Amino acid sequence: MKKNILFILLFATIPLFAQTGSIKGKITQNNEPVPAVSIVLLPTGQSIAADNDGKYEIKNIPFGTYEVIFSSVGMLNERKKITVNSTTPIILNIVMQDENKALDEVVITGTMKEVSRSDSPIPVEIITPKLFKKNPTASLFEAVGMVNGVMPQLNCNVCNTGDIHINGMEGPYTMILIDGMPIVSALSTVYGLSGIPNSIVERIEVVKGPASSLYGSEAMGGIINVITKSPTKAPVVSADYFFTSWGEQSLDAAVKLKAGKATSLLGVNYFNYSVLADKNGDNFTDVTQQNRISVFNKWNFEPKENRAFSLGARYVYEDRWGGEMNWTKQWRGSDSIYGESIYTKRAELIGLYQLPTTERIFTQFSYNWHDQNSYYGFTPYMANQQVAFIQTYWDKQFGANHNFLLGGAFRYTYYDDNTPATSSTDGLANRPQETPLPGLFVQDEWTLNEKHKLLGGYRFDYDKNHGGVHSPRVAYKFAPNHNNTVRASFGTGFRVVNLFTEDHAALTGARDVVITEALKPERSYNGNLNYILKVPSNFAFLNFDITGFYSYFTNKIVGDFDTDPDKIIYDNLKGHAISQGVSLNTDVTFNFPLKMMVGVSYMDVFQIENKGNGEERSQQLHAPKWTGNFVATYSFKNNYSIDVTGNWYGPMRLPILPNDYRPEYSPWFCIANIQFTKKFTYGLELYMGMKNLFDFVPNAPLMRPFDPFNKTADDPVTNPNGYTFDTSYNYGSLQGRRIYIGMRYNLF
Incomplete structure (x- = not known):
């Protein structure tokens, strides 16, 4: 008898485990739909893309807690945690933001610690790969020229080597960092800049003016932190x-x-x-x-x-x-x-x-x-x-x-x-x-x-x-x-x-x-x-x-x-x-x-x-x-x-x-x-x-x-x-x- 009761209880709980829900919504930016946004559901790894009207729907999601990641080239990723516990579709509308318009994004170069850009007492300028893509170049040396006051300067008509001037000051006064490390300096200043591929860059932070109090020698005119x-x-x-x-x-x-x-x-x-x-x-x-x-x-x-x-x-x-x-x-x-x-x-x-x-x-x-x-x-x-x-x-x-x-x-x-x-x-x-x-x-x-x-x-x-x-x-x-x-x-x-x-x-x-x-x-x-x-x-x-x-x-x-x-x-x-x-x-x-x-x-x-x-x-x-x-x-x-x-x-x-x-x-x-x-x-x-x-x-x-x-x-x-x-x-x-x-x- 006990075996029969246990069997009946197990059979009755199967529908509970099989219950699923869904998430749907619309993705916009400046009140305009954003098409083709990539949407990933973690930890399942399920992936879909929004349609041309910015609409999406993720179906057949087993009950549980998930993280939904919305990503699109040139925009900041949006991450949302959500719990699916009903068969009624969950409405999740998303507003995307441009990378280069995110005035409160995190910067580190001015103070050597993560801080909101708007909260930083040191002014920091940011350029992102989205800006690079508006005029694609083969190296960082050319790309940073899109920053006002930053000038890639060719120094030789024959071998076309150059350096980067900040506010008119010669290249040796510009300190180039990679992830905060003084990787490009001295001998490599002339040739190392052209060897940094844009594909590895998340953003570039530019600080104009001396920063030797944190970064030491060479940070006389400014810093470019890749x-x-x-x-x-x-x-x-x-x-x-x-x-x-x-x-x-x-x-x-x-x-x-x-x-x-x-x-x-x-x-x-x-x-x-x-x-x-x-x-x-x-x-x-x-x-x-x-x-x-x-x-x-x-x-x-x-x-x-x-x-x-x-x-x-x-x-x-x-x-x-x-x-x-x-x-x-x-x-x-x-x-x-x-x-x-x-x-x-x-x-x-x-x-x-x-x-x-x-x-x-x-x-x-x-x-x-x-x-x-x-x-x-x-x-x-x-x-x-x-x-x-x-x-x-x-x-x-x-x-x-x-x-x-x-x-x-x-x-x-x-x-x-x-x-x-x-x-x-x-x-x-x-x-x-x-x-x-x-x-x-x-x-x-x-x-x-x-x-x-x-x-x-x-x-x-x-x-x-x-x-x-x-x-x-x-x-x-x-x-x-x-x-x-x-x-x-x-x-x-x-x-x-x-x-x-x-x-x-x-x-x-x-x-x-x-x-x-x-x-x-x-x-x-x-x-x-x-x-x-x-x-x-x-x-x-x-x-x-x-x-x-x-x-x-x-x-x-x-x-x-x-x-x-x-x-x-x-x-x-x-x-x-x-x-x-x-x-x-x-x-x-x-x-x-x-x-x-x-x-x-x-x-x-x-x-x-x-x-x-x-x-x-x-x-x-x-x-x-x-x-x-x-x-x-x-x-x-x-x-x-x-x-x-x-x-x-x-x-x-x-x-x-x-x-x-x-x-x-x-x-x-x-x-x-x-x-x-x-x-x-x-x-x-x-x-x-x-x-x-x-x-x-x-x-x-x-x-x-x-x-x-x-x-x-x-x-x-x-x-x-x-x-x-x-x-x-x-x-x-x-x-x-x-x-x-x-x-x-x-x-x-």
Whole structure:
């Protein structure tokens, strides 16, 4: 009898276990439906896509608690926890938000800890992959040019290497971080930037002005922090391929893998350009030939109590050359046919580990190995650099108002090359440079009340050659209401210099390098005033962001190109340098499907040098007083969109020779681009566009391209002005108008 009763009870409970429900709703953005959104139900893994009207329905869900993830390319993921306990459909409507419009997204660069962007006392600008996709590029170097006040500058007409200027200051003053680690610096500043694939980037945070109180040497002019994708949030599969009418090909691909409690993101980037072009007829390549591959792998682990633990590694190989059109590798290093050939090999390791303690204590570490094998004509430059970095910091909340940070860091740099920079005093032996740089830092973020916030920071570093270096910083934020925010900050920066690794002009061309004395570390003092105004209206949402900045430099290292046309003379400036100006960013999101971003910057960057008989002012090279950028996106029905992007530049001072026939200042010019995109369901996108719509090509001729080895430069008859071969006169890419076509795919 008992068996029969038990059987009846078990049979009666079967329908209870078999009961299912459903979830349905509509996905919108700015009151418009968002089609083709990927929807994943966890932990079942069930996946569907919203229809063209933004509607969706997940059926046959067994009773229980689930997490629903809504994701779409270029938008912030939405995660909702929901319990299904009824057969009646659950209505779940979702409002999606653009990545680049998320004013409260988390940033870390300004304070070295996660904080809402709107709450940060340090102004931080953010660019996301969605902005990159409006004008696809093959590397980070080109992509960051879409930020107002940030200018990728080509420094050589032959090998097309460059650096990134912030507010008109030269590339060595810009510190490049990957996940907060100083991965790209010194030797790799010139070539490492082009090896960072866009596929690994979650966002880029830009801080303008010194940040040495947290990040030490090199953070004099600003910081660009590349935040890589978290494997747990990345698509399962992603790919992006495009090619241009000039013959460029770029491929980004990544896959997410799961191994126990660990999640991995494996990505690869390949770029190739091997089409010779000489459209200005000087017998030199207009664009360097490049063959580059980069492999990236990042792991996120899941220790107990949700502590942080991640490891990442990257390897880059690049073969690039530029020179005379008939150059081949058999002429590498010869004085018969001129070519600049650079082989680059680079390996990186980065990691973050939260200690298993009750306090929030983090350890970050990185190591990079960079090897460069290059010839500039017949001048060899063989260099190897290794940088090891570790820092540990304690993140502590004291009471409700004090957010405290205390840490120590140690950076070790090994550098060896074949130049006098690493030779012994008598020049008879090789002596690689080994530079240990320990530092301590402290920071307190004090919330006075909901409207006022004060931040104070201090760092002490010790360099074996220069002694102790002090770097204080103070910042203040005042937000009387949600629509108005004022930020003011003051800070100092310093830079320990390795000249040969940072100034490409010291190697290319035919000038001799002269160093007049032992160079001292550079110092900077900076003040920023930032005001943000949000203006909601019936027809649009407007956001104005205006910043005034002033930086004062001492011991600035300058290259004198003017005294002797055959030399570059380096010395600490006997005087000071100033970078000052104002920038304005405007974002407008209309109620109809049009979004616009417009930025303009005015910069006055100059140096004052004491000449003994008075002071002499000179304008900074490659620092235009006026620059600007613009982005406009219009979305049509059926998932079509059009993007117009561009940058414009005012006149910039260029390096010229005595009696030079070339203008000392460049003209006003604009590089504009247009792109058409079609989004399909299940994460597929097709796009095509045109770069450099107005077909602007700089009139930046090489000096004496017919005699790159200066074999007849001393002939007073054929060369009465004493001109020498020179590659440094440059203010933009020599690529003209070109069409591109591409495809993207993301599977979440």
